[in-house]
Amino acid sequence: MAGPLTVLRRVVTRPPRSPFETLCRAFFAQFFGSESATSDEQVQRAMIGVLAFLITPALLTPIQMASSFEFAAVRFPALLEPMTRQMATVYITYSMVGVGVIAAVMWDALSFDRRDAMVLGPLPLRASTVIAAKLTALAALLLIVAFAVNVMTAVPFSMVAGNHKAAIGVVRHFLAHMAATMTASVFVFGLLVTLRAMVGGVSGRHVATASILRFLLFSALLCFMVFVPMALRVEPGGRRRQASVQMQTIPGWSPTNWFLGLHEWVRGSPGAEWDGGARRAIAFTLAITASAVLTTTAGYRRQLQIALTPSATDAVRSAARLPRLIARLVTGRSHLARAVADFILTTLARSSAQQATIAVNAALGLTLVVASLFRIGGDLAHMTPPRTAVLWIPLVLIYTVAIGVRAAFFVPSELAASWTFRFNAPLRTTGYWSATRAAAIGFLVPMSLVASALIAPLIGIRAAAWHAVIVAAVAVLLAETIALTVKFVPFTRRYEPGHAKLKTRWPLYLIGLFVFAIWPARAALYAGRDPGQVLRLAAWLLAAGIALEVAGRVHARSWRLDPLEEFQDESPIAVLDIGIVLPNEVGHDRGLVGSSGA
């Protein structure tokens, strides 16, 4: 008899029997495809990495909490229920943020786009079949992701928290956990699918919207991971002090409380407030699911219209004017350097893949800032006098954005079009280095001013303005450093997975955090107290700038464009694998891939 894995493999690998099934598979495959990566296998590996990153802490937290629950069961039995609710709230939030992050990663595939309409529009397929297939693929993705994320917390947590109520307690706890977290996942996923369909249909700025959403969701996820250990802390007593339990309170308006209500209702906890929360959770989830279905349906029809009327799309405005102006000042009169700097800044302003990379890194910076503020108590009175934890805010944000910019340079943008450089520009010139450095300065310096303005309400406008000068100088040093670590025109090379070598190079990034954020913040603090230190700080920054500039000019000689041969015979970008199976010459099956040029 065949095992479940064999049955699953047969179901997945058998040829599709209907257009609906074919489309479902094609749409599902789109979630794991990327035009930036060299192969779908790399994307799938990356997605498995993201899932592992999400699941591992969730799996470990209940195990870590086991001793605390045992301790509470013995010493504070009355606290078991509040602790269970506290942890359930944490897992509900985790479920919402985790599914949100995955949806944000797959943002482009959450709804129909113009290319789907162009490929599918001419085929003799009913719109209802196409839309139903898309919705089925979305539902399958949601179920797989939400189940993978939530079951990992449900099993250990129900054993830890339900341990004191025998087996039936464990089962009931498991069911409550799954019901609450899965409903929360559906709510967030439905919300993002609705947003994606609406943004794709009515706005020409969906790239920027996607990047902002990714930034917010990644920030939420990372902040969540920072706060989880602080949400519930049980400290055993000793001879000299009493045992204590510390719990963070969740604001009443938070949607998390609706799903906590559902959790408690399924668990059978007494209390009318749970019933109300459960009703709200179900009502809002049903409403948002209905809106996701409606907007997806409307989205397909809208994309069909857009596909047929290309001239109706919004005209683009000139991108990144201030950064380009700064970059021109830096590059001087070189036409080539100006052209490449403009190209880099326009790509950063208009390309989703590049913005996503920067957004994720910026989210990491925001998390570091939030964590440090949380450490000092989050009390405004503590932050008003300038201190390192405040002065480093713009520095750490700029540092992480700079890491993102550098990473984005390695992500290709419309690789097939890179012949433009290979044919029209010289193979070797220092202009490429000059342009990359100028583009990085043009991107980071305005951002450093905005980041410095964030702390003006805390330390005053005058102090913030002085600090902005230091942050801008650090941004220039970061740009010089970025240009030292690249030696090709950004976005024109294939992406090499794992080039960042985070496993081995993380100490470098940590040292960078000290060099570009912590030390300058401390130096700025001392300079604020002793005007004599200002000159010393300026001298240090100038010396570092000169050293990096000289190193950059030497390094610029090694910059070159890749010869075309590496890019020869490149297949056009796959748009939609419609999975039609045909026998080839040697009798094996192969899929036909619908494709279009860039």
Next chain:
Amino acid sequence: MLAVRRLTKHYGALVAVHDVSFEAWPGEVLGLLGPNGSGKSTTVKILTGLLRQTAGTVQLDRADAFADLDAYKRIVGYVPEEPHLYSYLTGPEYLRLIGRLRGLPNRTLDDKIDRFLQLLGIYDDRHQTLASYSKGMRQKILIAASVLHNPRIVILDEPFSGLDVSAARVLKGFVRALADAGKIVIFSSHVLEVVEQVCSRVVILKDGRIVGLDSVEHLRTTLRLPSLDAVFASLVAEEHVAERTSGLVAAMQA
């Protein structure tokens, strides 16, 4: 004069171009003809300097053209077969990128770009990104980009792909005018009627080798055939055309 001598290109075990030699003279349009996989695009890419040959040489005015590749590329204009462009740029942004990479001064460049866009009928679409351009519009951008720097050698690979009838007529005249202005023009295409109208001489390739090299009239006279289409069919020896045609119909109806 651009002279190709015993050009050979291998992709691993596959021989894409084998021992190909021809010359292209200023003032003439040299056609490159051949079925799919005959080595046309490979030859074109070698001539543009985008691909290195396995053996053989390309000479310009009797000197190795690739000895100073950057200098060679400065005098070559190229329209590739596939219109791969940065789709998030607008037409003028793309042309400005090309012009600046080639070192054209801003004032001249902006003036040239405006004139090209107007003459090619895409001026009104100048604020749209290339993603919203039709294939023909993209092709016009590529043609403008290829001659923006007034090159001495112009290499065109299927340049009329996607163009409407009137644009194709204008550009046929433009290609002949380029030759009349003393430029070396190499014109690769599948469309035999266009090649017959535009080209002074043709190189016919099959399986990476030259099977015909002469003026269109001379080929017709020598082979006693009425048209270039017949000459092409004769030289590339398309076998069993009737059976294959009926086979396709049968496959469609199966």
